[in-house]
Amino acid sequence: MVRVRYAPSPTGTLHIGGARTALFNYLFARHHHGRFILRVEDTDQARLVEGSEESMMRGLKSLGLVWDEGPDVGGDYGPYHQSERLARHKAALQQLLDAGQAYRCYCTPEELAEERARQEALKQPPRYSGKCRMRPQDDPIHTSGKPFVVRMKVPEEGTTVVQDLIRGPVTFENRILGDFVLAKSDGTPVYNFAVVLDDYDMAITHVIRGEEHLSNTPKQILVYQALNLDLPAFAHVPMILAPDHTKLSKRHGATSVEEYRQQGILPEALTNYLLLLGWSAPDDTEIMTLEQAAQWFDLDRVQHTAAIYDIKKLEWMNSQYLRLLPVDRIKEAVTPFLAAEGIVPESGPDLDTVIALVRERARTLVELAQGMAYFYVRPQTFEAKGVQKHFDATTPERLRALAEVLSQLSTWDHDSLMAAYDAEAARLEVKRAALIHPSRLAVTGRTVGPGLFELLEVLGQKETVDRLLETATAIENGHITPTP
RNA sequence: GACCCCAUGGUCUAGAGGCCUAGGACAUCACCCUUUCAAGGUGGUAACCCGGGUUCGAAUCCCGGUGGGGUCGCCA
Numbered sequence: 001m002v003r004v005r006y007a008p009s010p011t012g013t014l015h016i017g018g019a020r021t022a023l024f025n026y027l028f029a030r031h032h033h034g035r036f037i038l039r040v041e042d043t044d045q046a047r048l049v050e051g052s053e054e055s056m057m058r059g060l061k062s063l064g065l066v067w068d069e070g071p072d073v074g075g076d077y078g079p080y081h082q083s084e085r086l087a088r089h090k091a092a093l094q095q096l097l098d099a100g101q102a103y104r105c106y107c108t109p110e111e112l113a114e115e116r117a118r119q120e121a122l123k124q125p126p127r128y129s130g131k132c133r134m135r136p137q138d139d140p141i142h143t144s145g146k147p148f149v150v151r152m153k154v155p156e157e158g159t160t161v162v163q164d165l166i167r168g169p170v171t172f173e174n175r176i177l178g179d180f181v182l183a184k185s186d187g188t189p190v191y192n193f194a195v196v197l198d199d200y201d202m203a204i205t206h207v208i209r210g211e212e213h214l215s216n217t218p219k220q221i222l223v224y225q226a227l228n229l230d231l232p233a234f235a236h237v238p239m240i241l242a243p244d245h246t247k248l249s250k251r252h253g254a255t256s257v258e259e260y261r262q263q264g265i266l267p268e269a270l271t272n273y274l275l276l277l278g279w280s281a282p283d284d285t286e287i288m289t290l291e292q293a294a295q296w297f298d299l300d301r302v303q304h305t306a307a308i309y310d311i312k313k314l315e316w317m318n319s320q321y322l323r324l325l326p327v328d329r330i331k332e333a334v335t336p337f338l339a340a341e342g343i344v345p346e347s348g349p350d351l352d353t354v355i356a357l358v359r360e361r362a363r364t365l366v367e368l369a370q371g372m373a374y375f376y377v378r379p380q381t382f383e384a385k386g387v388q389k390h391f392d393a394t395t396p397e398r399l400r401a402l403a404e405v406l407s408q409l410s411t412w413d414h415d416s417l418m419a420a421y422d423a424e425a426a427r428l429e430v431k432r433a434a435l436i437h438p439s440r441l442a443v444t445g446r447t448v449g450p451g452l453f454e455l456l457e458v459l460g461q462k463e464t465v466d467r468l469l470e471t472a473t474a475i476e477n478g479h480i481t482p483t484p
Numbered sequence: 485g486a487c488c489c490c491a492u493g494g495u496c497u498a499g500a501g502g503c504c505u506a507g508g509a510c511a512u513c514a515c516c517c518u519u520u521c522a523a524g525g526u527g528g529u530a531a532c533c534c535g536g537g538u539u540c541g542a543a544u545c546c547c548g549g550u551g552g553g554g555u556c557g558c559c560a
Contacts (some may be wrong), residue, residue: 009560044559082560109558116557125486126556149558167489176487176556184558191560215488215555238490238553245552273496276509280497284508303490303497306553310495313510323523361522371521386520421519436519448521 002034003205006060006067007082007195009041010052013256014059016309017210017240017248020274024237024302025208026065027275030294037202038070041082041195043188059257062267063274064290077202082194085201089189092197092227093150093182101226102182104148105132106141127178147185152193152222154179160218165206165235165299172218180219192216196223199232208235208299211306235299238278239306260314264365266333268325269318277307287320319363327352330359330368337369341377348376349458357450357458371449375459378467379445382480386447390437391480396472398428399442402435403468412461417453442471 006022008014014022029036038060040053057072069075079085096102105128107115116126133153135141155174162170182193189197199207214236224231242252254260260270276286280303281296322330331351338345345351354375355368362368382391405420421439425432436452443464449455456464474480 007560011560041560047559105558112558120485123485127486147558162488164489170488172488178556180556181558186558188558190558195560210554211489212554213560216560218488236489241553243495247553276496278496280508282498284498286496286509305490307497308495310510313496316510319522363522390520431519433519440520446520450521452519 002032004029005037005039007039007041011047011049013258014056015256019257022065027294027297031297035068038067039080043082063271102150105151106146106148149181149185150183151179160221162217166302192219196220200229204232206233211236211239241306241308265318266321269321273314273317278303315363323360334365334368337365341369341373343376374444382445383447386441390441396475399468399472403465407465414453414457443467
């Protein structure tokens, strides 16, 4: 039974790198009919951020990544908070101490910082000197009450090999690892130690995580070996880098799942986009559901190279989902954005109809909402370049004539509207377009949008006529200045 | 700096020695369609980091260089 986990530290929000790692874990589990587990690595109480755990869970859920076991849903391998597994960590720590595979180190942070500075000055690799490693059992310091950390007694010779499922064997010299810390002076375990026990106790079969963990893996393997525990399989997925090729950070704009949501990216689209960062389907399919992806997904098609995310393609992906998803889903997603535009849906045409009309011209929910706005709110401004191009001295007269004709219409649909415009154009001996463009601008305030007749059909007869007249008046009163 | 990973167009990628005149997608440019915009259609610009090997043959294998990234914490 395949068991994988995503193990975030609750120190912020879910960012796209973590989301992608979670996604790969999820798909791997689904593909192999295994279990996807969420574990919260909250041992460092000092770094905890209030609400972060909830926010991350919300983020994962929004992306469709549901876990089979976790802090909220429980499971047979709990607890799923690392902080609640302390007793187990301490017992294992004692075991290593007793076996002489770990030792107490009384060096102070200041001494260590000094040591590091010295090593760096000498251009030597910064590594713990092992000063406390050789202290005899009866060294009085052991009973002095002096604070200590516990360090791993790393073999001075030999190599440790990480058998990485994506990269193959990766060899590290043990001597360059240094005697790393297993537990802090307050007795709490450090990541490289706790993670080993947690993964083992939770029967994790595959540790799939970001590449930044590759260098830490030999340390963890040493712990597995010292404790005589079977190793899981390891797979390190490439990182996601910002457009400037550096590690993701706040200064790169939107990096969190939440921020993309606020920018009007559908979670469905974000998930699909993230999937393509470092993985590709055997037949190059790009748009696919999680279910489809799970059928195909495996580690052998995961890229070795870090990927740079591209907002343009994300937005394209989003535009695809905007037209693919059921109207109800779009409606649900766009609702908060409608509110932000000051739109009260009850005040205008049916939302489904409007969405159907506008969805394929929007890349984000923000654009969608903006494109929907004039159906519910009369335009307050008119695009300057449109006014220049489509309004002139004859416009008010023509708009009034149009309003008159349209108000006479007994049938209000696309075809009758078109016929009315054709008749009016013929009467004036102008092209139909010469009426269409000013009308669109007069009614919506914009030069772009759905086909005019579809638009007017949805907007309704009375509202259309009113707006035509209102704009004519506005021009006459000088509120809008047409091109002479 | 040491160690580790990586290297196909601007970006995401296909490619597991001959199928490659290097394929797809986003972006970009042009044209078509057209009541605008978008969509769609057609076409174009654009890549195997460099140098050595191995081989009849290398984007694919090996070595070196260069470049990028990661890790070196009483963070995870």
